[in-house]
Amino acid sequence: MHQPCTNGAHLNGDAARNGDLPPGLRMSQTDQEIVRLIGQHLLSVGLERSATLLMEESGLHLEHPAAATFRTHVLAGDWVKADHDLRALHDLLRDSPQVEPHNLAEMKFVVLEQKYLEHLEAGRVLDALHVLRNELTPLQYDTARVHRLSALMMCADAAELRQRARWPGGPRSRARLLATVQAVLPPALMMSPGRLRALLAQAAAQQAARCRFHAAPRPSPPVPSPDRDDELAAPEHIPFSLLADHHCSADQFPIHSLQVLNGHCDEVWYCKWSPDGSKLASGSKDNTVMIWDYNPVTKRLAFRKSLEGHSYGVSFLAWSPDGRHLLAAGPEDCPDLWIWNMETEQLHLKMTHSQEDSLTAAAWHASGNAFVCGGARGQFYHCALDGTLINNWDGVRVNALACRSEGRVLAADTHHRVRLYDFSDLTDRNLIQEEHAVMAMTLNAADTLLLLNVANQGVHLWDIRARALVRRFRGLSQGHFTIHACFGGAHQDFIASGSEDNKVYIWHIDGEEPIAVVSGHTRCVNAVAWNPVHHDVLVSASDDYSLRLWGPRTHQT
Numbered sequence: 001m002h003q004p005c006t007n008g009a010h011l012n013g014d015a016a017r018n019g020d021l022p023p024g025l026r027m028s029q030t031d032q033e034i035v036r037l038i039g040q041h042l043l044s045v046g047l048e049r050s051a052t053l054l055m056e057e058s059g060l061h062l063e064h065p066a067a068a069t070f071r072t073h074v075l076a077g078d079w080v081k082a083d084h085d086l087r088a089l090h091d092l093l094r095d096s097p098q099v100e101p102h103n104l105a106e107m108k109f110v111v112l113e114q115k116y117l118e119h120l121e122a123g124r125v126l127d128a129l130h131v132l133r134n135e136l137t138p139l140q141y142d143t144a145r146v147h148r149l150s151a152l153m154m155c156a157d158a159a160e161l162r163q164r165a166r167w168p169g170g171p172r173s174r175a176r177l178l179a180t181v182q183a184v185l186p187p188a189l190m191m192s193p194g195r196l197r198a199l200l201a202q203a204a205a206q207q208a209a210r211c212r213f214h215a216a217p218r219p220s221p222p223v224p225s226p227d228r229d230d231e232l233a234a235p236e237h238i239p240f241s242l243l244a245d246h247h248c249s250a251d252q253f254p255i256h257s258l259q260v261l262n263g264h265c266d267e268v269w270y271c272k273w274s275p276d277g278s279k280l281a282s283g284s285k286d287n288t289v290m291i292w293d294y295n296p297v298t299k300r301l302a303f304r305k306s307l308e309g310h311s312y313g314v315s316f317l318a319w320s321p322d323g324r325h326l327l328a329a330g331p332e333d334c335p336d337l338w339i340w341n342m343e344t345e346q347l348h349l350k351m352t353h354s355q356e357d358s359l360t361a362a363a364w365h366a367s368g369n370a371f372v373c374g375g376a377r378g379q380f381y382h383c384a385l386d387g388t389l390i391n392n393w394d395g396v397r398v399n400a401l402a403c404r405s406e407g408r409v410l411a412a413d414t415h416h417r418v419r420l421y422d423f424s425d426l427t428d429r430n431l432i433q434e435e436h437a438v439m440a441m442t443l444n445a446a447d448t449l450l451l452l453n454v455a456n457q458g459v460h461l462w463d464i465r466a467r468a469l470v471r472r473f474r475g476l477s478q479g480h481f482t483i484h485a486c487f488g489g490a491h492q493d494f495i496a497s498g499s500e501d502n503k504v505y506i507w508h509i510d511g512e513e514p515i516a517v518v519s520g521h522t523r524c525v526n527a528v529a530w531n532p533v534h535h536d537v538l539v540s541a542s543d544d545y546s547l548r549l550w551g552p553r554t555h556q557t
Contacts, residue, residue: 025059035060037196044194066092067190070181074174077439079115086111092189103184105141112136114177116149121158121169153303204238204246212508212515213248215489215535251553254488254530254538255506255516258299261547263290263306268541269315269331270484270527274323274342277533279304281326282547283314289328289340292547296534299555301547307340309347315482316361320368325385327362327371334359337373341543351387353379363401363409372409372423374398380411382423391423400441402450410450410464412438418450418462432462440484442527444492451485451495453478459485459497461509475514477501481524488530488538496538498525504550520548 027035035058042051043062055061063071070085090104112135119128132153134315136146155161162169168176175193182192192198201219208218219238240246266286273280273294280292280301294300307326312334318327325348328338335357341348351359358375365371370390374380380396383389397414404410409421410431418432418441432450440453449470450462459473476483476499485497488506496506504518504525523543530538536550 007234027058028149032058032060036062036191040191040193041196044197061532063191064089064092064189067185071178071190074111074114074178077118077171077174079111080531082111086394089185089189093185104493105139105185108197109136109139109141109145109178110177112139113145113149114173117152117161117165117167117173118170120152120155120161123158125153131355146182146270158170167248188441200242201238204240204242207246208240208416209491209493211246211248213250213253214246215248215253217490250516252536253516254536254552255518256551256553256556257518257520257548258537258551259301259549260520261292261301261303261549262286263303263464264547266313266545267523267543268526268545268547270317271312271529271539271541271547272317272319272527273529273531273539274319275321275532276323277531278538279323279342280529280547281319281537282541283310283328284545285313285319287311287313289314289317289326291342292532294531294537299534299537299549299551301549303538305345306343307338307347310336310338312336318362318364318371320364321366322368324368327364327373329360329362329373332358332360332376337362337389338385349385351383353389361398361401363403365403365407366405372401372403374401374411380421382409391426393421393423393426393428398422399438402441404443410441410443412452413440418452431464431467432447434460437480439478439480439482442484442486444487446492449487449492453483453485453489455480459495459507461495469510471509473497473505473507474512474513475499475517476503482526483524483525486528486530486538488535490535494530496528496530498528498540498542500524502542502544504538505527518550521546 037183039051039062066085066088069091070082073085086108093104112131116128116131116136119131124141132150152161152165155164158165167173182190204219208214227342264282264284264286268282268284269284271280278294280294282290287310291304292301293304310328310330312330314328316329317330324343325338326342335352335355337351337359339349357379358377359373359379359447360375362371362373369385370383372382374396376397376399378395378397380393380398381389382391396411398411399414400412402410410418411416411421416437417430418438419428420431422427434454436457437455438452439455442451448464450464452460454460456479458476458478460469461471463470473495476497479500481500483498485495486493488496493509495509497505499505502521502523502525506516507512507514521542521544526537527541537549540548
C-alpha cells in the first residue's frame with residue numbers, strides 16, 4: 001500500500017472533535033470512517049492523486065503517522081526503523097483498553113521473528129544468531145517458539161527453511177506480518193487492507209444468503225495473497241450489481257423442465273450425481289443402472305452406458321468420494337451389493353454374505369477405501385473395498401446410512417432412531433429420536449445437518465451437534481414409500497424432495513414453506529438429486545419410468 005497522508009492523526013480517529021476538519025465541514029464518526037474507507041480503496045486501485053485530494057479536502061487521515069511509517073519500513077525490510085516505529089506504537093497503545101499487554105509482546109516478537117528468518121534466508125547466519133540471542137530470547141515470550149526458531153539454524157538452504165518454518169519467505173511474508181500486527185492494532189491506527197472490499201463482500205454474501213433463489217456461490221471476503229506484499233487479495237468477483245439490493249430471478253433457478261429421459265422400462269427408484277457433477281447414475285426396478293453424461297454448456301444429459309445384472313432391481317446408489325466406484329443396492333429382498341469400477345465401467349465386486357441378508361442401504365467412508373452397508377433384516381457390515389468383512393454389528397435393522405467425516409457411522413434404524421456407531425471400538429449411542437419411521441437420510445457436506453424423510457411426516461432437518469430438530473418442511477406428500485430428499489445449491493442452502501403427489505418440492509433452508517413446487521411427473525417422485533458442481537440443475541426420478549432434468553428457463557427447449 002502507498003504511504004497515506006498523515007496530517008492531523010488521532011488514535012480515536014474522530015477528527016471532528018479535534019478540530020481537523022475544514023471550517024464549516026461537519027461529519028459524524030461514521031461519515032469519517034466511510035471517507036477513510038473510500039480513500040484506502042482509491043489507493044488500492046491506483047488512484048493515488050484522487051485519494052490524496054480526498055484526504056486533504058476532508059482533513060482526515062488513513063492511518064496514524066506511526067502506523068504509516070511502520071508499514072513503509074516493514075515492507076521495505078528496514079527492521080531498525082520498524083523497531084523504532086513499533087516502540088512509538090507501543091507508547092500509544094500502552095494504556096489502551098483495546099490492546100492486551102501480551103498482544104504488545106506478540107507484535108514485538110513477530111517483527112523480530114521476521115527479521116531473524118530473513119537473515120537466515122539471505123545466508124546471514126551470524127546476524128540471525130545475534131537476533132536470536134540478543135533480541136528474541138531476552139523478550140522471554142513463547143520460549144517453545146524460540147526453540148523451534150533456533151532449530152532452523154540447521155537448515156541447508158532457503159528452500160528447506162521456508163518448508164520447515166511454513167513461511168513464504170522474503171518480501172511476500174511481510175504482508176503476513178502486517179496482517180498479524182493489524183489484528184492487534186485499533187482500526188483508528190491502521191485499517192485492515194481491503195477493508196471496503198471486505199465490507200461489500202460481506203454485505204453481498206448476506207444478500208445472497210437471504211435471496212430466495214440464489215443457488216450460485218456467494219461472494220467471499222478477501223484472503224491473504226502470496227503475490228502481493230502490501231495488500232489482501234480482492235474478494236472473488238461479486239456476480240451482481242452493488243447499486244441495488246440483490247434478488248435472483250426464478251428464471252435462473254432449476255425449476256424449469258429441460259429434458260425428459262425415458263431410457264428405463266420400469267419404475268426409476270433412485271438417481272445420484274457423481275462428485276464432480278459430470279455424470280448421473282440412475283437405478284430402476286428394471287434391474288439396470290444407467291449412466292448419463294452431463295454437458296454443462298447445453299445443459300443436457302446423454303446416455304452413456306447401462307450396467308446390467310441386478311436381478312432384484314436397483315433402489316439405492318452411492319458414488320465413492322473420488323468418483324471411481326459406484327455402489328448399487330436393491331430392495332428389501334436383495335442380499336447382494338454391487339460395486340462398479342467407473343473408470344473401466346466394469347463390475348468390480350458383487351458381494352453376498354448370505355442369501356438371507358437384506359442389503360438396501362450403504363455409505364462410503366471419506367477415504368473411499370471402505371464402506372458400510374445394511375438392511376432391515378438385521379445386517380450391518382463394515383467392509384473393505386474388496387468386500388472383505390472388517391467388522392459387523394449384529395441385530396441392527398438399518399433403513400439408511402451415512403458416514404461422518406471422522407469415520408463414525410450414522411444409522412437410521414427400524415425403531416425410528418438415528419444412532420451413532422463407532423466400528424473402531426464397537427460403541428454406539430442414540431443421536432435422534434423420531435416418532436415415525438425414518439425412510440431415508442442425507443448428511444450435508446459440512447457434516448453438521450441431517451435431512452430425514454420421515455413416514456407420514458415429510459422432511460425434517462436436524463442439527464447433529466445440538467441434537468435438535470431445526471425445521472419441519474411442509475407441503476409434500478410422504479406416506480410409507482421410500483422417498484429421498486437432498487441438499488442443493490453451492491452452499492447447500494436449499495432442500496429438494498420427491499413426493500407421493502407426483503411433484504418435486506424445493507425449500508430454502510431457512511423456511512418451512514416451499515419456495516417452488518414443480519410438476520411434470522405423472523406418478524410418485526422417488527428421488528431428487530441436485531448437481532454438486534453445476535448448481536443450476538437437478539434431476540428427479542419417478543415411478544412413471546422417467547427421469548427429468550430441471551434447470552434455468554433460458555435453456556428450455
